[in-house]
Structure formats: structure tokens, C-alpha cells
Amino acid sequence: MAVVPEVRVICNPASRGGSCNPGILRPLLEEFGPEWVVTGRPGDxxxxxxxxxxGLLVVAGGDGTVNEAVNGLGMAGFPEGVTLAIIPAGTGNDLAQTLAIPPDPEEAVEILRKGRLRRLDAARIRLRSGGERFFVNVANGGAGARISEAVDKELKSRWGRLAYLRAALEVAQEFEPRELHLVLDGERRDLRAINVAVGNCRYAGGGWPAAPRANPEDGLLDLVVIEDVGLHELLELGPLALARTDYLEAEGVFFTRARDVLIEASPPDLEFTADGEPLSGEPAEFAVFHRALGVVVGLEYTPDVLP
Structure with a gap:
């Protein structure tokens, strides 16, 4: 007889304005006999x-809730016996897109029943302030971080996923480029940039393919830098990305992969988010932990994306 794993569900009822309703999810997950944790404040x-x-850790919430859970697992050393599963309940659900987890709760639970497991990389950011943070999706610095901050709950409720595009058009016209000093696996590179994305998975900002070729199992981080191009060129990249076209060969885009990434900005006030959550203190160093985290993935998930 197969041993049934212990199951804990972390449910954030504030995700997407409250649609992550424990009353709706409990009947769907009843067969797993889970222990429930309903969050009430940041950090829960x-x-x-x-x-x-x-055992199985099911997170029902948006990317921010998933990121919190990943940080908890990272602080515990990513226990080998824990498997993460996601029931998407946010506005963007960016990580779920890479993992091919559908937004419909019933379909997401069906993915959970099928139990297709993979071991994914995780990433750590060490901050100049002395702290550190973990993520499995994308860290964004520059205009992308400013866009995440500009998309508040009211804008999300009115515009849905288009809220990110609306905010991007506003931010792009005002953002001042930064001088970036990068050290990639020991090699130095200097760029003048509008945005820098460090991707373990592919999407950020409600579906923007921030790192469209990222393979979350290859032991590498994808670095995608939008250089100091004009507003016209920048706006041309938007439709390419929204159409899920690979734009990494376009003019003004720098792309590479590395295990260790050091980022310094001048002036030193480059704002960053990790999985959409603001970081308190400019990042200094990114590192990858190869296949550190067991995750339930959808049937259409593929780790490698051809250019």
C-alpha cells in the first residue's frame, strides 16, 4: 500500500482581491486530508x-505568497523531503506559467492528483544591507521593478493583466538609465541599461517573458538586460514580448547565462523586486542552487525552450 504524504495547504485569501477562498478550495482538496494554514499578514x-x-506543501495564492513560501523553505535549507505545489490565485501567476499550472482551481488540483514532479533550481540574492532572499522565478531591477511597484491593487482590479502594460508605458517615459557594472562568473561587463532581469524561470509582470529561454533545471541564471535604447525602440520590444516572440536577439538587448552574478549600479539606487516583491537594500550577488526544490509541474511543462 502506497504511503500517503503529509499535506499542508498555505492559503492567502487576500490574493487577487480575495478569490483564494478557503471555502471554495477545501472541497477540492478534501481528498488529500490536508492541514490548513490561512495567512493573515506578511510573513505567515x-x-x-x-x-x-x-511532505507536500500546497500554496494557494499569487506570486508573492509563493515567494514567501520559497523563502521559508530556503531559510530551512530547502528540505529534500518537501515538494512544492501551486494553485494559482493571483493576478499575474507568472511562475505558474513556466510550470504549466492552469489558473482554474479545479484544473490545478487535477495537476496535483497527477503528481508529475521535477526538481528545479532555486536562487539566492545577497543584499548590501547584509540580508538575503530566495526566489525561483525572476528578479527584476530598474524599470521592471518600478512597474511592479506602480501596479497597485486598484489598478489590478480595473485592468487585470493589462495593468502591467499600462504601468510599463508610463514608467518607460520617465525612467533614467543606470550604469551597470556586472561580474558574471568572474568576467566583468559594463552596460548602460533601463532594466535587468535575472531569471530562473521565464515570466514576470503579469506575463512579460522577462527571461524567455530560462531553463529552471540547468544550474544557470539567465541575465537579460534592456540597454539604453530610445523610447521608440523600447516600445517596439513590448509587442514582441507580449506576443511571446523571442526578442533576445533584438537590438539593445544583452543576454547571457551565469551561475554567479554580481550587479553594481551607478547611481547606486537601482530598485529590485524578486518574484514581484520589493527588496529592501540593493542586491549585490545572485547565486543558483542546482535542483534544490521538488515541484509539482503541469503536463505541458518543459524545462528547455528552443530559441
Whole structure:
């Protein structure tokens, strides 16, 4: 007889304005006999994940809730016996897109039943302030981080996923480029840039392919830098990305891969987010942990994307 793993569900009822309703999800997940943790304030999801040492950890919420849970697991050293599963309940659900997890709760639970497992890389950011943060999706610095901050709950409720495009058009006209000093696996590179994305997975900002070729199992981080191009060229990149066209060969885009990434900006006030969550203190160093985290993925998930 197969051993049924312990199951904990972390549910954030504030995701997408409250649609992550425990009353709706409980009947769908009843067969798993889970323990429920309903979050009430920031930090609850991280605490609930950090103490979970063995079994299935189901996160029902948006990218921010998933990021909290990943940080809890990272602080615990990514326990080998824990498998993460996602029921998307946010506005963007960017990580779920790479993992091929459908936004419909019933379909997401069906993916959970099928139990297709992969081990994905995780990434760590060490901050100049001395702290550190973990992520599995994308860290964005520059205009992308400013866009994430500009998209508040009211804008999301009125515009949905188009809220990110609306905010991008506004931010792009005002953002001042930064001088970036990069060290990529020991090699230095200097660029003048509008945005820098460090991707373990592919999407950010409600579906923008920030790192469209990222393979979350290859032990590398994808670095995508939008250089100091004009507004016209920048706006031309938008439709390419929204159409899911690979834009990494376009003029003004620098793309490479590395295991260790050091980023310094001048002036030193480059704002960053990790999985859409603001970072307190400019990042200094990114590192990857190869296949550190067991994750339930959809049937259409593929780790490698051809250019």
C-alpha cells in the first residue's frame, strides 16, 4: 500500500482581491486530508513553510505568497523531503506559467492528483544591507521593478493583466538609465541599461517573458538586460514580448547565462523586486542552487525552450 504524504495547504485569501477562498478550495482538496494554514499578514506563509520538513506543501495564492513560501523553505535549507505545489490565485501567476499550472482551481488540483514532479533550481540574492532572499522565478531591477511597484491593487482590479502594460508605458517615459557594472562568473561587463532581469524561470509582470529561454533545471541564471535604447525602440520590444516572440536577439538587448552574478549600479539606487516583491537594500550577488526544490509541474511543462 502506497504511503500517503503529509499535506499542508498555505492559503492567502487576500490574493487577487480575495478569490483564494478557503471555502471554495477545501472541497477540492478534501481528498488529500490536508492541514490548513490561512495567512493573515506578511510573513505567515514563510513561517508556515519554514517549519514544514516533510511532505507536500500546497500554496494557494499569487506570486508573492509563493515567494514567501520559497523563502521559508530556503531559510530551512530547502528540505529534500518537501515538494512544492501551486494553485494559482493571483493576478499575474507568472511562475505558474513556466510550470504549466492552469489558473482554474479545479484544473490545478487535477495537476496535483497527477503528481508529475521535477526538481528545479532555486536562487539566492545577497543584499548590501547584509540580508538575503530566495526566489525561483525572476528578479527584476530598474524599470521592471518600478512597474511592479506602480501596479497597485486598484489598478489590478480595473485592468487585470493589462495593468502591467499600462504601468510599463508610463514608467518607460520617465525612467533614467543606470550604469551597470556586472561580474558574471568572474568576467566583468559594463552596460548602460533601463532594466535587468535575472531569471530562473521565464515570466514576470503579469506575463512579460522577462527571461524567455530560462531553463529552471540547468544550474544557470539567465541575465537579460534592456540597454539604453530610445523610447521608440523600447516600445517596439513590448509587442514582441507580449506576443511571446523571442526578442533576445533584438537590438539593445544583452543576454547571457551565469551561475554567479554580481550587479553594481551607478547611481547606486537601482530598485529590485524578486518574484514581484520589493527588496529592501540593493542586491549585490545572485547565486543558483542546482535542483534544490521538488515541484509539482503541469503536463505541458518543459524545462528547455528552443530559441
Amino acid at each position: 506563509a514563510a513561517a508556515a513553510a519554514r517549519e514544514w520538513e516533510e
